[in-house]
Amino acid sequence: MSKIHVFVFLLILVLSGCKEETAMSSMTGYGGVKLQLRSMNYEGLSEDVENASRAGGGYDTLFVSVCDESGLVLSSVKWNYDRNTSSLRLEGLHEGSYRLSVMGVRGDISRDGVRVNSLSRADEEWFSFPAKVAPLEAEYYYSSTPLEVTVSGGQEQVTTSEEIVQHPICSRLSFGFAFASTDVERMVVGRKVQLQGLSLASSLSASGEWSGYGEASDLELALDSVAAFRLPPLNPAVHAEGTVDVETRHFLGVRTRLEYPFVLESLKAGVSVPVMTKVVHPDDRQAAVYIASADFSEVHTSRILADDEPWQVYTDRSQRSFNTSNPLQAQITSEGKLHMRFYSPRGLGKVTVRALFPGKEEAVDVAYLDTVPPFVDLERELPLAERSALCRTASGRLVEWERMNPEEMAQAQISLHSDDPYWEKLGAIRHGWTIYWGLYGGDPTRPDGGPVGNWMGIRPVHCRESIALFLNFTYMIDTPEHEQILRENEDILYGNGGPTDRVTADKVLAQMRQSRTLCVGLVYSGNGVLGLGGGSTFGAYQQAWLQHYWNTYSCEIMFHELGHVMGYSHSSSFTYGPWAQQLMNNFYVTHLKDFPIDSPRYLESSSNATLYR
Numbered sequence: 132m133s134k135i136h137v138f139v140f141l142l143i144l145v146l147s148g149c150k151e152e153t154a155m156s157s158m159t160g161y162g163g164v165k166l167q168l169r170s171m172n173y174e175g176l177s178e179d180v181e182n183a184s185r186a187g188g189g190y191d192t193l194f195v196s197v198c199d200e201s202g203l204v205l206s207s208v209k210w211n212y213d214r215n216t217s218s219l220r221l222e223g224l225h226e227g228s229y230r231l232s233v234m235g236v237r238g239d240i241s242r243d244g245v246r247v248n249s250l251s252r253a254d255e256e257w258f259s260f261p262a263k264v265a266p267l268e269a270e271y272y273y274s275s276t277p278l279e280v281t282v283s284g285g286q287e288q289v290t291t292s293e294e295i296v297q298h299p300i301c302s303r304l305s306f307g308f309a310f311a312s313t314d315v316e317r318m319v320v321g322r323k324v325q326l327q328g329l330s331l332a333s334s335l336s337a338s339g340e341w342s343g344y345g346e347a348s349d350l351e352l353a354l355d356s357v358a359a360f361r362l363p364p365l366n367p368a369v370h371a372e373g374t375v376d377v378e379t380r381h382f383l384g385v386r387t388r389l390e391y392p393f394v395l396e397s398l399k400a401g402v403s404v405p406v407m408t409k410v411v412h413p414d415d416r417q418a419a420v421y422i423a424s425a426d427f428s429e430v431h432t433s434r435i436l437a438d439d440e441p442w443q444v445y446t447d448r449s450q451r452s453f454n455t456s457n458p459l460q461a462q463i464t465s466e467g468k469l470h471m472r473f474y475s476p477r478g479l480g481k482v483t484v485r486a487l488f489p490g491k492e493e494a495v496d497v498a499y500l501d502t503v504p505p506f507v508d509l510e511r512e513l514p515l516a517e518r519s520a521l522c523r524t525a526s527g528r529l530v531e532w533e534r535m536n537p538e539e540m541a542q543a544q545i546s547l548h549s550d551d552p553y554w555e556k557l558g559a560i561r562h563g564w565t566i567y568w569g570l571y572g573g574d575p576t577r578p579d580g581g582p583v584g585n586w587m588g589i590r591p592v593h594c595r596e597s598i599a600l601f602l603n604f605t606y607m608i609d610t611p612e613h614e615q616i617l618r619e620n621e622d623i624l625y626g627n628g629g630p631t632d633r634v635t636a637d638k639v640l641a642q643m644r645q646s647r648t649l650c651v652g653l654v655y656s657g658n659g660v661l662g663l664g665g666g667s668t669f670g671a672y673q674q675a676w677l678q679h680y681w682n683t684y685s686c687e688i689m690f691h692e693l694g695h696v697m698g699y700s701h702s703s704s705f706t707y708g709p710w711a712q713q714l715m716n717n718f719y720v721t722h723l724k725d726f727p728i729d730s731p732r733y734l735e736s737s738s739n740a741t742l743y744r
């Protein structure tokens with residue numbers, strides 16, 4: 132017997148010598164034979180899961196069964212498994228023909244409720260899967276390999292290929308989605324699948340046969356985070372059916388539920404079955420773009436007046452300037468893009484952007500924003516510049532419009548709508564002042580700000596604070612409380628002619644509400660000057676910009692200079708008199724809580740690293 136087997140072995144060796152790739156592995160050696168286990172991916176799956184699994188080492192649990200030619204399971208065979216190399220060593224095999232069955236498991240088999248049975252024959256049930264239909268958490272890889280064992284010189288030798296290739300023994304069901312519109316995709320609030328008529332196998336024999344198909348059951352699976360599931364194979368005699376549900380929630384609150392039925396013809400061992408859903412949604416062709424909060428990651432959004440913005444940009448009036456009654460600038464460019472800039476230390480929630488295009492009777496929605504972050508600078512292409520689109524009018528009608536000429540789109544009148552209380556505050560600023568920034572000869576790139584006269588180089592941190600101050604100031608001048616304090620103190624308001632030069636509350640209000648443009652700078656305090664103002668010039672030293680929220684002296688400086696801007700001299704009550712030093716400075720501080728920028732915490736400028744030290 133022994134001679135014959137050696138001869139057979141040699142013959143096979145010679146035959147296989149013609150084909151190098153099927154090299155014979157007779158992993159020999161002391162203590163049995165060593166076999167390499169290698170797990171393969173699901174059929175029909177393109178991702179390279181195989182590499183990932185190999186990199187992760189071997190299996191968490193291994194089950195081995197060896198039977199002889201008659202199918203009798205041998206209990207005398209010993210084995211051990213090295214997880215690091217995923218190699219299996221068998222001991223105690225005598226000469227003869229065998230079949231080696233191996234089940235490798237990644238994951239926790241106990242969580243799946245799978246029972247492992249002791250075997251006497253290969254056709255018996257080895258693994259019992261639960262009758263309840265549920266996705267499996269662990270991954271099961273199975274192989275069944277013939278082994279011819281010979282013994283030569285006291286050592287066992289086995290003929291098999293170099294590796295034992297294992298395949299997934301369950302089936303994989305995956306769900307994918309194709310959206311016609313990424314905006315619609317981002318409106319998705321829920322996805323699930325409902326499967327009906329699943330009759331799944333529950334019994335796997337050592338020889339790899341599935342049986343024990345259960346009653347047809349239903350299964351509902353959420354597809355929000357996981358979109359692929361492992362299940363035992365489906366009864367080949369039946370089809371299952373399913374419905375993929377997609378639910379969306381439009382920015383305006385409308386919920387839409389879409390159902391996509393499909394037939395599941397098979398779920399075979401080792402095969403991945405993709406179910407692709409092409410989502411057709413009524414909003415696929417909407418004219419409005421949806422800008423989600425997630426779009427404003429640091430990477431993809433630029434901000435105006437950031438600490439590192441070059442002075443050539445922030446002191447260029449054509450690039451950086453705003454009116455306090457219009458801090459959220461929105462326009463359509465001649466390329467048909469929506470361009471928005473927000474001169475605000477505070478963010479704004481949920482904004483609808485509407486455009487009234489020339490020749491059209493009604494404005495239509497062109498953008499929905501979940502949020503408008505502080506100082507954001509964003510640009511988005513509008514579908515109408517590219518193609519026909521379904522427009523939602525201000526009154527809620529849906530109208531189909533042809534593609535528009537971008538140049539024509541650029542002439543649109545834009546209106547902004549938001550329910551955010553902050554938007555209401557900003558909307559109450561009716562008499563806006565225009566603000567831009569100037570260096571007045573200073574050099575912000577120098578550590579000392581490059582003082583020239585009483586000016587030094589303003590930096591973005593100061594520019595941002597000036598936005599806070601002027602939003603608050605121009606908000607203040609239209610409040611009834613402010614009007615009231617002026618009327619109640621009319622007797623202490625006097626002009627450049629001194630205390631007898633009476634100025635009425637109406638006159639002051641008119642001067643404050645007059646439209647003005649200021650070039651804001653940073654005052655160099657080294658010469659004892661803390662503020663500068665007059666005409667279109669306005670400046671304060673650094674500390675006043677940081678403390679206007681709560682420090683009445685800082686406010687006094689601000690209002691003194693505003694008094695100059697309104698045309699008043701040091702002889703009036705508007706500079707070194709009660710208007711600046713008593714009424715306004717105190718009013719500003721005590722009413723800060725009602726103002727648009729009601730706290731220094733939005734800007735946190737006092738801890739900013741770019742302040743002058």
Ligand SMILES: [Zn+2]
Pocket residue numbers: 691695701706
């Ligand atoms: Zn002065």
